[in-house]
Amino acid sequence: MPAHYENIAGPAAEALDSLTPAQTAFIRSLPKAELHAHLNGSIPIATLRQLAHEQSQSDQAPVQLPSDARDGFARLLSNTGVELTEIGDFFGLFPAIYALTSAPETLRKAARAVLETFLEGEHPQCAYIELRSTPRATSAMSREDYVRAVLDEVERYAPEQAAMIVSLDRKMEEAVMEECVGVAVKQRGEGRRVVGIDLCGDPRAGDMDILARHVKRAKEAGLGVTLHIAETVENTDSETLKLLSYGPDRLGHATFLNDEAKAFVLEKKTCVELCLSSNLLCKTVPTLDDHHITFYLKHDHPIVICTDDILPFRNSLLGEYALLMAAPPLGLGLGEDAVRRIAEMGMEARFRSP
Numbered sequence: 001m002p003a004h005y006e007n008i009a010g011p012a013a014e015a016l017d018s019l020t021p022a023q024t025a026f027i028r029s030l031p032k033a034e035l036h037a038h039l040n041g042s043i044p045i046a047t048l049r050q051l052a053h054e055q056s057q058s059d060q061a062p063v064q065l066p067s068d069a070r071d072g073f074a075r076l077l078s079n080t081g082v083e084l085t086e087i088g089d090f091f092g093l094f095p096a097i098y099a100l101t102s103a104p105e106t107l108r109k110a111a112r113a114v115l116e117t118f119l120e121g122e123h124p125q126c127a128y129i130e131l132r133s134t135p136r137a138t139s140a141m142s143r144e145d146y147v148r149a150v151l152d153e154v155e156r157y158a159p160e161q162a163a164m165i166v167s168l169d170r171k172m173e174e175a176v177m178e179e180c181v182g183v184a185v186k187q188r189g190e191g192r193r194v195v196g197i198d199l200c201g202d203p204r205a206g207d208m209d210i211l212a213r214h215v216k217r218a219k220e221a222g223l224g225v226t227l228h229i230a231e232t233v234e235n236t237d238s239e240t241l242k243l244l245s246y247g248p249d250r251l252g253h254a255t256f257l258n259d260e261a262k263a264f265v266l267e268k269k270t271c272v273e274l275c276l277s278s279n280l281l282c283k284t285v286p287t288l289d290d291h292h293i294t295f296y297l298k299h300d301h302p303i304v305i306c307t308d309d310i311l312p313f314r315n316s317l318l319g320e321y322a323l324l325m326a327a328p329p330l331g332l333g334l335g336e337d338a339v340r341r342i343a344e345m346g347m348e349a350r351f352r353s354p
């Protein structure tokens with residue numbers, strides 16, 4: 001199936017283009033879970049354009065973007081996706097997006113469009129999504145308002161289809177982390193569909209000592225915990241082992257684990273969220289052949305295949321599964337049984353609804 005039907009580009013598109021119709025039908029037919037998608041990194045381009053247009057027409061003074069954010073916006077709208085020299089480049093894209101999702105109404109529109117992209121249409125991308133997002137306080141909303149706005153959209157779907165993970169950014173001050181976990185715990189206590197917390201953000205920022213007690217509090221409230229870990233070569237082994245000692249239920253990326261960390265993860269059977277296109281495009285992994293997925297497959301270790309940020313990466317969940325099936329060098333050349341097993345592992349790694 002030509003990848004332009006999926007509106008994607010890059011490695012996932014090439015892999016999808018190379019599949020036979022029977023292979024495409026097969027990956028489509030698998031019930032899949034998307035467990036690692038960042039809301040503001042997953043807004044469809046048409047929605048982003050529309051939000052920019054609406055903002056330019058509104059009575060309120062248009063948000064003045066700093067020049068690097070204006071540049072980020074232009075890069076996001078390119079048809080082929082964003083060219084990144086290295087992962088640090090990636091985080092500079094978000095001020096442009098955040099300027100457009102800084103009030104409950106615009107955030108809701110963005111969340112709705114993301115959920116529709118994954119869950120609707122003739123061939124939905126997945127059966128179930130855990131959409132994650134970092135609560136932001138702006139002049140128009142508190143962090144609690146933020147979480148409620150996203151939950152309102154998530155809860156338009158059945159619990160078997162959608163849930164929310166509250167993200168903590170590595171750059172957050174401890175008081176803000178505390179507030180975000182407090183909001184997650186409170187909303188869950190009120191029966192809202194928050195299923196977990198996440199640690200994300202620029203992997204080279206922050207002091208991870210402050211995280212321990214917040215993870216503990218989230219776990220005590222029954223929330224799942226997923227942590228971005230060892231995403232870059234600069235993340236130290238001591239930081240990685242510290243994060244593992246907090247007892248996460250799942251890990252994001254886990255690209256640069258040393259032997260001790262690998263042994264720990266294998267022993268605990270901690271599910272690893274793998275985002276193939278993201279790692280290739282951020283250049284933390286040079287080729288698919290070098291990707292750490294091969295290590296986890298060899299050990300029959302729980303993994304889930306995810307998209308990360310479909311806005312800059314121009315991928316889709318179908319495209320990520322195409323990377324599993326396509327013949328090398330475009331993909332890993334896995335057979336149907338292996339791909340089915342991977343999809344099943346993803347469904348098994350879902351966090352529990354309240």
Ligand SMILES: CNc1ncnc2c1ncn2[C@@H]1O[C@H](COP(=O)(O)O)[C@@H](O)[C@H]1O
Nearest residue numbers: 038039040041094132133134167200201309
């Ligand atoms: C490339 N891999 C990644 N590694 C680490 N953090 C990432 C990420 N991709 C996205 N984010 C995090 O998600 C935020 C955007 O969504 P939300 O505003 O939360 O909805 C980004 O600001 C970043 O902190």
